[in-house]
Amino acid sequence: MNIIQYLTTIHFGAGAVSSLSETLEELGITRPFVISDHGVKAAGLLDGAAMQVISSAPAFLDVPTNPTESAVQEALVTYRQHGCNGVVAIGGGSPIDLAKGVALLATHEGELEQYAAILGGIPKITNAVAPLVAVPTTAGTGSEVGRAALITLDDGRKLGFISPYLIPRRAICDPELTLGLPPALTAATGLDALSHCIETYLSPRYNPPAEAIALDGFARIWEALPKAYANGADLAARTEVMMGALQGGLTFQKGLGAVHALSHALGGLKELKLHHGTLNAILMPPVLRANASHAATADKISRLEAAAGIAGTTLADALDDLNRKLGVPGKLSTLGVTRDVFAWTCERALADHSHQTNPRNLTGAEYAEILESVM
Numbered sequence: 001m002n003i004i005q006y007l008t009t010i011h012f013g014a015g016a017v018s019s020l021s022e023t024l025e026e027l028g029i030t031r032p033f034v035i036s037d038h039g040v041k042a043a044g045l046l047d048g049a050a051m052q053v054i055s056s057a058p059a060f061l062d063v064p065t066n067p068t069e070s071a072v073q074e075a076l077v078t079y080r081q082h083g084c085n086g087v088v089a090i091g092g093g094s095p096i097d098l099a100k101g102v103a104l105l106a107t108h109e110g111e112l113e114q115y116a117a118i119l120g121g122i123p124k125i126t127n128a129v130a131p132l133v134a135v136p137t138t139a140g141t142g143s144e145v146g147r148a149a150l151i152t153l154d155d156g157r158k159l160g161f162i163s164p165y166l167i168p169r170r171a172i173c174d175p176e177l178t179l180g181l182p183p184a185l186t187a188a189t190g191l192d193a194l195s196h197c198i199e200t201y202l203s204p205r206y207n208p209p210a211e212a213i214a215l216d217g218f219a220r221i222w223e224a225l226p227k228a229y230a231n232g233a234d235l236a237a238r239t240e241v242m243m244g245a246l247q248g249g250l251t252f253q254k255g256l257g258a259v260h261a262l263s264h265a266l267g268g269l270k271e272l273k274l275h276h277g278t279l280n281a282i283l284m285p286p287v288l289r290a291n292a293s294h295a296a297t298a299d300k301i302s303r304l305e306a307a308a309g310i311a312g313t314t315l316a317d318a319l320d321d322l323n324r325k326l327g328v329p330g331k332l333s334t335l336g337v338t339r340d341v342f343a344w345t346c347e348r349a350l351a352d353h354s355h356q357t358n359p360r361n362l363t364g365a366e367y368a369e370i371l372e373s374v375m
């Protein structure tokens, strides 16, 4: 296990989860509340010796695929009933995001809505947020070190809650917990992580340390993801992908780009329930092609190509190949997306916070062209 302190303290490596007990002690969490989901429980990930310390703690497992305000409120009732004083989130991005909502409202008065970033909520979130320990069981979202939570309000708006105080106090990243992830989920979550590294790297915000991390994370995932996909039991590959996913999360402060602006919008289509990572995988090649006309970005894309050893082809084309190799559908139409949602999707993408940090200021028409190219 290694201890890394950058934004928060990270316990990283095979077996790192055994530090859960001492972590709770250090943070003064005497009555933990567990947020996880039924899939994680069914996979036996809540049963190991390291989980003994939370085996009798109250838990909330009914986490929706996209965390909702009503789920936050429901979990909060149990949290308060048991007088809990901290949260342990075990799972993918959804349980961790939900846990951020619970840790926030456990200590902050009033409705969730007022804390949303676009409604001026960022300064209202203080260091009183209940301590949160995040234990990811996928290697993808980076939410374990991210300062944002995406939560859908009761009225259907999907809003971002952003604050440095929402960063989990501890991230325990144990690649052994990802050994059982099926190939399709390994690919979709890993490609989400890859898109975080690419988009934060290309974001125009000045932050060279974050760019160095993003470039390194990109190269690691590029190299290791096909291996983890081909052989899920390959611990060395799982470790590399998990590190790359963590690195993608560490660079969120630079902001994402058009891939996420579009995938956030498409992810809001209730009837389709599209996987965030799969959407990003499909959208990366056309967005890179659209961004490449910007000279400074083209230069950065060639640095990404050099880092991954891509020669004789472009990153966008190499990503198309990678998608094929990892069994990711190349078209949005395969997922059930139809052209009649384009106008709504493009409007949402323009309003998304990730749109602002895309290297080029894309227009609604350009967003529509990107969508059309992957139909």
Ligand SMILES: [Zn+2]
Pocket: 141, 192, 193, 195, 196, 260, 276, 280
């Ligand atoms: Zn993402």
